[in-house]
Amino acid sequence: MTALLYLEKFASAILTPPGLLILIFLIIAVILIKRSEERRTKISGVVMIILCFFAYLLSTGFGTHLYLQPLENAYSVPRTVSGQAIVVLSSGIIISPEGQVLDNHSIARLSKAHELHLQTKLPIIVTGSSMPGRSTSTVAELMRNWLLDRGVASARVIVEPRAQTTWENARYASDICSQFNWSSVVLVTSAVHMKRAVSSFEKFGLRVTPFPTDYMYDHTKLSYVDFLPNQRALDANLAALHEYFGQLRYLIKSP
Numbered sequence: 001m002t003a004l005l006y007l008e009k010f011a012s013a014i015l016t017p018p019g020l021l022i023l024i025f026l027i028i029a030v031i032l033i034k035r036s037e038e039r040r041t042k043i044s045g046v047v048m049i050i051l052c053f054f055a056y057l058l059s060t061g062f063g064t065h066l067y068l069q070p071l072e073n074a075y076s077v078p079r080t081v082s083g084q085a086i087v088v089l090s091s092g093i094i095i096s097p098e099g100q101v102l103d104n105h106s107i108a109r110l111s112k113a114h115e116l117h118l119q120t121k122l123p124i125i126v127t128g129s130s131m132p133g134r135s136t137s138t139v140a141e142l143m144r145n146w147l148l149d150r151g152v153a154s155a156r157v158i159v160e161p162r163a164q165t166t167w168e169n170a171r172y173a174s175d176i177c178s179q180f181n182w183s184s185v186v187l188v189t190s191a192v193h194m195k196r197a198v199s200s201f202e203k204f205g206l207r208v209t210p211f212p213t214d215y216m217y218d219h220t221k222l223s224y225v226d227f228l229p230n231q232r233a234l235d236a237n238l239a240a241l242h243e244y245f246g247q248l249r250y251l252i253k254s255p
Contacts, residue, residue: 009228018059019229026052058241059234061226064217067240072191072219075198075210081120083209084182085158087173088113089166089189089197090128090139102142105190108214110146113188116211117152122186124152125176127160127169166193166246167200167253174204183207190214192239196246204255 013019025048032045057063091105102110110126117124124147128139138161147157158176163169177185184207189197191212201208216236 006224009225013228013230018055018231018234022052022055022059022229025055056229058237059229059231061217061228061230061233062222063237064226064233064240065222067237067244068192068217069219071195071240071243072212072215074195075191075212077212078209081116081186081209081211083122083184083186083207084180085123085125085177086113086116086120086186086188087125087127087169087201088143089169089187089193090126090143090163091190093131093134093136093139093142095134095136100136100142102139102146105214106139106143107146109188109190110143112211112213114147114150114152116186116188117147117156120186121156123156123158125158125160125173125185127163127173129162129164132164166197167250169197170200170204170206171255174201174206177206184209186211188213190216190239192216192236192243196243196250199247200250203253 014023029045029048029052032048033042036042036045057066088109090102091109092103093100093106094103106128113124116122126140126143126147128143130136130138138159140159140161144157144159148154160169160172160176163172173185177183183205185201186209187194187197187201188211191214194210194212198208198210216239217233
């Protein structure tokens, strides 16, 4: 890689958000510490530097090794699967100028569920309600249509259209499993989401084979690019923080 390309990547990292915002607040913090004689102002500057450090970690590939990867590595992709049904969890809908479409996370999960269905012939439970605050079809209905468009028989797709949370995904999917006397499922969701999802489904008495997919950031050795702030790392680490808070909430929940 040429020196010019290194320079371009570095400039892009510090001249566009989130790197630019971190740099601006860091400069403000240094000015507060250097130029103010008031102790309170200096303390404010120190606090800003600490916050900038955590914002930097959240915005880098290095930070994904601390926040994201412990979640995404919680379960490995199984070599073989066993279960009586495939349960695929929804993510969301985007209301585009062309209408309602599944977001990329939902499509990644569905693609893996479709692949597993072709291998195992197991029925697929799709679960997810309409988006809060929006007048939309249920995500489960769009997921069913996606599967039908790819040749899955209608009788092999079971729609659960009420769940708005991971906990409700587990609750309502377990109700469906009870109707069919199913006690074990293959659970498909994003790798970052899998730990909370498995815990929820097991609390409702199901035996779970986790099948993670939709990995959000590179699982490689650290290189110089992993120390440059970027939006993709920020999105991945924020998703990880969301999961950690979700796990804390679900610790005290019970069926």
